Amino acid sequence: DTGVSQNPRHKITKRGQNVTFRCDPISEHNRLYWYRQTLGQGPEFLTYFQNEAQLEKSRLLSDRFSAERPKGSFSTLEIQRTEQGDSAMYLCASSSWTVATNEKLFFGSGTQLSVL
Amino acid sequence: EDQVTQSPEALRLQEGESSSLNCSYTVSGLRGLFWYRQDPGKGPEFLFTLYSAGEEKEKERLKATLTKKESFLHITAPKPEDSATYLCAVQARQGGSEKLVFGKGTKLTVNP
Numbered sequence: 001d002t003g004v005s006q007n008p009r010h011k012i013t014k015r016g017q018n019v020t021f022r023c024d025p026i027s028e029h030n031r032l033y034w035y036r037q038t039l040g041q042g043p044e045f046l047t048y049f050q051n052e053a054q055l056e057k058s059r060l061l062s063d064r065f066s067a068e069r070p071k072g073s074f075s076t077l078e079i080q081r082t083e084q085g086d087s088a089m090y091l092c093a094s095s096s097w098t099v100a101t102n103e104k105l106f107f108g109s110g111t112q113l114s115v116l
Numbered sequence: 117e118d119q120v121t122q123s124p125e126a127l128r129l130q131e132g133e134s135s136s137l138n139c140s141y142t143v144s145g146l147r148g149l150f151w152y153r154q155d156p157g158k159g160p161e162f163l164f165t166l167y168s169a170g171e172e173k174e175k176e177r178l179k180a181t182l183t184k185k186e187s188f189l190h191i192t193a194p195k196p197e198d199s200a201t202y203l204c205a206v207q208a209r210q211g212g213s214e215k216l217v218f219g220k221g222t223k224l225t226v227n228p
Contacts, residue, residue, distance in 0.1 A: 042203050042218025056214055091159050105161030
């Protein structure tokens with residue numbers, strides 16, 4: 001399977017605990033994005049990386065959220081001191097971007113987080 | 117602030133009954149308008165990108181069109197396998213942001 005892979009698929013945690021999600025993008029893709037989606041809503045942008053550099057963060061991303069992409073390969077998204085409002089599907093996407101090409105995002109199947 | 121409004125929220129069609137989904141947008145200079153399909157429990161799947169008013173793109177039973185204020189996704193003679201949520205998103209030219217701003221989607225159900 002050469003698509004975007006996300007792990008775990010489901011995560012149940014208690015309020016106040018820390019959680020970490022992993023995303024493995026399509027191997028030749030240089031851009032990696034994190035989005036969050038709640039029921040009945042479209043995905044909301046959180047952050048993106050070009051190679052290992054984090055180039056943009058949404059104002060929605062509080063200090064409790066941190067993302068990394070070491071060596072420009074896989075990425076992790078950590079949420080510290082989880083709150084019930086963090087319950088959502090966390091989607092990762094990747095793309096192969098150049099100045100000449102148009103951006104087409106390939107999404108993974110997401111990690112569904114439930115905070116009890 | 118960039119906004120995307122999709123209508124209707126839900127649409128039920130009989131197999132073979134053609135219809136259109138609407139996506140109205142306000143954006144500070146449109147860099148691109150995107151259509152995605154999302155099946156339950158899955159991430160969105162790319163369908164089309166449109167860049168300028170008057171542009172049209174087709175794929176099988178789907179055809180996307182773009183004006184200066186809205187986009188339509190026309191579905192011709194749909195089949196049950198076309199059942200999904202269809203998401204519209206815009207990317208702004210100004211501000212240097214790479215984010216896509218999504219609408220809430222239209223949930224399409226095609227009955228056999």
